[in-house]
Amino acid sequence: MADGRATRPVTIVTGFLGSGKTTLLGRVLSEPSMRNTAVLVNEFGEVGLDHHLLRRVDERAVLLGNGCVCCTTREDLVEALLELLDLDQRGEIPRLDRVVVETTGLADPAPILHTIFVDPVLQHHFSVDLVLTTVDAVNGDLHLNRNPESVKQIAAADKIVVTKTDAADPGSAKNLRSRLGAINPSARVIEASFGETDVDELFRPNGAGSHAVPEVPAGEAHDVGETHSVSLTFDGSVDWTAFGIWLSMLLHARGEDVLRVKGLLDVGEAGPVVVNGVQHTIHPPEHLDRWPDEDHGSRIVFITKGIGPEELVGSLDAFRGLLGARPLPLGAGQAVPSS
Numbered sequence: 194m195a196d197g198r199a200t201r202p203v204t205i206v207t208g209f210l211g212s213g214k215t216t217l218l219g220r221v222l223s224e225p226s227m228r229n230t231a232v233l234v235n236e237f238g239e240v241g242l243d244h245h246l247l248r249r250v251d252e253r254a255v256l257l258g259n260g261c262v263c264c265t266t267r268e269d270l271v272e273a274l275l276e277l278l279d280l281d282q283r284g285e286i287p288r289l290d291r292v293v294v295e296t297t298g299l300a301d302p303a304p305i306l307h308t309i310f311v312d313p314v315l316q317h318h319f320s321v322d323l324v325l326t327t328v329d330a331v332n333g334d335l336h337l338n339r340n341p342e343s344v345k346q347i348a349a350a351d352k353i354v355v356t357k358t359d360a361a362d363p364g365s366a367k368n369l370r371s372r373l374g375a376i377n378p379s380a381r382v383i384e385a386s387f388g389e390t391d392v393d394e395l396f397r398p399n400g401a402g403s404h405a406v407p408e409v410p411a412g413e414a415h416d417v418g419e420t421h422s423v424s425l426t427f428d429g430s431v432d433w434t435a436f437g438i439w440l441s442m443l444l445h446a447r448g449e450d451v452l453r454v455k456g457l458l459d460v461g462e463a464g465p466v467v468v469n470g471v472q473h474t475i476h477p478p479e480h481l482d483r484w485p486d487e488d489h490g491s492r493i494v495f496i497t498k499g500i501g502p503e504e505l506v507g508s509l510d511a512f513r514g515l516l517g518a519r520p521l522p523l524g525a526g527q528a529v530p531s532s
């Protein structure tokens with residue numbers, strides 16, 4: 194709120210090479226409601242986006258100190274966002290409603306999130322409200338089999354857009370959807386052929402209001418190759434500080450292997466704390482005034498590479514004295530206890 198305005202929402206659009214990012218954006222940005230959206234792209238798209246504020250971003254990255262790849266700061270992105278901010282604040286462009294960052298097909302979205310969260314100026318003016326990932330219904334399976342970036346992009350998603358459904362046979366599109374659900378059970382999956390989709394629905398953060406409330410359905414632990422996803426709850430309220438320490442320790446030791454952590458935590462207050470992170474980068478935790486639905490129990494999903502569900506639950510269990518509650522994996526059909 195540094196300039197008296199709420200932070201400007203940033204939507205990151207990622208997806209493997211040729212999975213339909215530009216086609217989707219070209220279609221949805223032609224909607225009048227998206228008029229004041231600026232688009233930052235790594236390369237010029239061929240679709241005419243000229244009535245939008247299109248900026249080219251060159252890939253220039255700076256690796257911080259002893260940071261890993263997911264903690265790379267994208268200096269190009271910092272510069273582009275600062276420039277947009279300046280134009281917006283000086284009234285030289287129409288009031289900026291939203292920024293869309295389209296990544297290259299091979300990009301890992303984690304450094305992009307990291308860049309916006311850690312930059313001392315950007316963090317006051319921009320907030321990432323949504324990561325959208327496109328997956329090609331025809332080639333998605335192949336991309337997931339062969340490319341680790343593709344799995345990271347699915348893990349980072351709040352919403353997954355399955356594209357090219359017009360060209361895929363219905364059976365394989367259905368299999369792909371269940372594979373996506375196994376990798377990231379917290380993401381909402383929608384379909385779009387040539388970008389035809391409900392724009393409001395596409396850009397609406399999951400859940401109620403302006404909060405990106407995670408959807409964490411009860412489900413079994415899923416293992417997809419090296420990638421594991423586990424949804425869990427606790428048998429009571431957790432101590433927020435203790436959970437924060439546990440999470441920091443996990444991310445410090447294994448941050449690169451924690452592709453995603455997302456959920457609502459019952460910390461004994463009227464509403465839950467929203468936890469949302471991609472690799473080492475955790476969104477500033479948000480304390481909600483109330484629960485978004487009837488279910489007032491913690492629910493959190495971890496998507497990891499090479500950290501088995503037992504290891505994760507065991508580590509939380511070892512911390513249960515400080516946490517004040519025991520972790521319970523959410524098996525299929527297992528009810529989430531109310532607080």
Ligand SMILES: Nc1nc2c(ncn2[C@@H]2O[C@H](COP(=O)(O)OP(=O)(O)OP(=O)(O)O)[C@@H](O)[C@H]2O)c(=O)[nH]1
Nearest residue numbers: 209210211212213214215216298356357360386387
């Ligand atoms: N049949 C079909 N083709 C599509 C659809 N969406 C995109 N395409 C085609 O797929 C190709 C790649 O689409 P793009 O939108 O350029 O994909 P992209 O993800 O932006 O590609 P890169 O920026 O190169 O990673 C183009 O030839 C599109 O016309 C769709 O829903 N159905």
